[in-house]
Amino acid sequence: MSNSKLLAGKTALITGSSKGIGFKMVESFASAGADVIACVRSSSDSLQQHFDFLAQTHEVRVNMLCFDLMNEDEIKQAMHGLHLSKTRVDILVNNAGTMTSALLGMTSIESFKSTFQVNFFAQVQITQYISKLMMRQRNGAIINIGSIAGLDNFSGYSAYGSSKAALMQFTRILSNELASYGIRVNTIAPALVDTPMAEKMGVKAAEGIFSRSAIKRITKPQEIAEIAVFLASDNASIINGQVIRADGGM
Amino acid sequence: MNNVEKYEKVFCECFEISSSQLKGLKYQEVVAWDSVGHMAMISALEEAFDIMMETDDIIDLSSYEKGLDILMKKYNVKF
Numbered sequence: 001m002s003n004s005k006l007l008a009g010k011t012a013l014i015t016g017s018s019k020g021i022g023f024k025m026v027e028s029f030a031s032a033g034a035d036v037i038a039c040v041r042s043s044s045d046s047l048q049q050h051f052d053f054l055a056q057t058h059e060v061r062v063n064m065l066c067f068d069l070m071n072e073d074e075i076k077q078a079m080h081g082l083h084l085s086k087t088r089v090d091i092l093v094n095n096a097g098t099m100t101s102a103l104l105g106m107t108s109i110e111s112f113k114s115t116f117q118v119n120f121f122a123q124v125q126i127t128q129y130i131s132k133l134m135m136r137q138r139n140g141a142i143i144n145i146g147s148i149a150g151l152d153n154f155s156g157y158s159a160y161g162s163s164k165a166a167l168m169q170f171t172r173i174l175s176n177e178l179a180s181y182g183i184r185v186n187t188i189a190p191a192l193v194d195t196p197m198a199e200k201m202g203v204k205a206a207e208g209i210f211s212r213s214a215i216k217r218i219t220k221p222q223e224i225a226e227i228a229v230f231l232a233s234d235n236a237s238i239i240n241g242q243v244i245r246a247d248g249g250m
Numbered sequence: 251m252n253n254v255e256k257y258e259k260v261f262c263e264c265f266e267i268s269s270s271q272l273k274g275l276k277y278q279e280v281v282a283w284d285s286v287g288h289m290a291m292i293s294a295l296e297e298a299f300d301i302m303m304e305t306d307d308i309i310d311l312s313s314y315e316k317g318l319d320i321l322m323k324k325y326n327v328k329f
Contacts, residue, residue, distance in 0.1 A: 083302040128305055135293045180286075
């Protein structure tokens with residue numbers, strides 16, 4: 001099998017596919033030969049055209065699945081739809097996320113809750129459904145997108161960092177629970193990635209983060225997407241329960 | 251194979267017990283029906299009846315009889 005078709009014959013479900021890392025992941029997974037279920041909050045013609053283009057270019061299927069991670073019922077309906085359509089899912093990438101940045105005293109409890117809903121509870125709910133499909137298949141790879149903010153101590157990221165830390169510990173525990181079913185669970189913990197989310201931080205804050213890394217530059221979404229492709233592939237068959245720092249050396 | 255037979259088969263195979271042991275069987279009464287065995291049994295039930303069970307129902311399925319009740323009432327499985 002050529003290196004470029006590492007994921008031929010597999011189907012990947014990727015959340016947060018409309019922009020940033022997820023948008024690039026759809027491209028990388030399709031390029032690696034995987035059919036992709038691209039999960040987005042809402043569809044658009046331009047997004048559909050892009051996914052159609054990727055499908056045609058890489059001779060795979062790229063199907064858009066719309067649901068809101070803030071809404072448990074929508075998640076449930078979307079997952080039931082996959083079951084009813086007998087869709088096989090070999091790879092789950094819990095990529096979608098939201099970021100809030102403010103000092104603790106300026107972060108409302110509602111902000112904590114909504115951040116945790118998107119970055120943690122929604123990912124847990126999706127994983128509950130998809131891991132059961134994978135258990136039946138006795139095979140699967142789950143990749144969670146964490147953050148160095150969940151590992152290191154950046155002021156102003158108590159909500160975001162805590163939610164990512166929860167997701168990363170979830171990874172470690174799940175990797176143990178699901179290993180006997182042939183399911184691997186890993187996390188990628190990026191530093192600052194060149195995405196719309198990073199733009200919201202402002203130049204000064206962004207420079208402060210990536211100046212700490214040995215490489216001293218912002219991460220490209222493609223670089224995270226390629227790590228995810230590797231972790232999803234059989235080439236990573238012995239890697240389980242890990243948090244892979246993708247931070248340029250911090 | 252009818253649905254009762256399918257249901258019994260799942261229990262017998264997952265927990266390595268005979269059908270004579272099924273009546274009144276409760277969670278953790280046999281060694282194999284621990285939490286890991288429970289999830290394996292849920293996976294087998296989902297496959298046997300082509301359903302996707304909700305987490306609340308997975309937690310509630312605490313006995314052989316309770317499982318029959320949940321499958322009938324929540325997932326329209328006819329026994």
